Amino acid sequence: MKDLTHEARRTTLEREGNARTGKRLLVFSVFLLILLTLASLLSEKSLPRLYRLYKERAELQREIARLKGSIGTLERELGSFQKDPERIEGLAREELGLVKPGEVVYQFSKPFMRTPPIADAPPHQESMR
Numbered sequence: 001m002k003d004l005t006h007e008a009r010r011t012t013l014e015r016e017g018n019a020r021t022g023k024r025l026l027v028f029s030v031f032l033l034i035l036l037t038l039a040s041l042l043s044e045k046s047l048p049r050l051y052r053l054y055k056e057r058a059e060l061q062r063e064i065a066r067l068k069g070s071i072g073t074l075e076r077e078l079g080s081f082q083k084d085p086e087r088i089e090g091l092a093r094e095e096l097g098l099v100k101p102g103e104v105v106y107q108f109s110k111p112f113m114r115t116p117p118i119a120d121a122p123p124h125q126e127s128m129r
Contacts, residue, residue, distance in 0.1 A: 092098045
């Protein structure tokens, strides 16, 4: 009988110890969760910063794709200039105003346009007395 009460008391103490350990484990887990949450929000590798970097990366990739398209267009244009010397000459004449030796250049100015007076405007009258 003495063994039985001793055994019951020991079992009761073990249960109380397990309950305390469980509570301590729960408190520690909650504390650790809070700490990890704060670290993920406030650290240099925080979630908001990673999200901003992800958006910036996507934006830069779109810009790279656009620039690659521009490079392709410019390479085709360069190829056409290399194959067609007359195109270079035409561009030099249009953009730079260059002429061949002995050529005479005629420049025409745009005609001056006068704006006609407004016919429906009432004559200017001084205030009547």
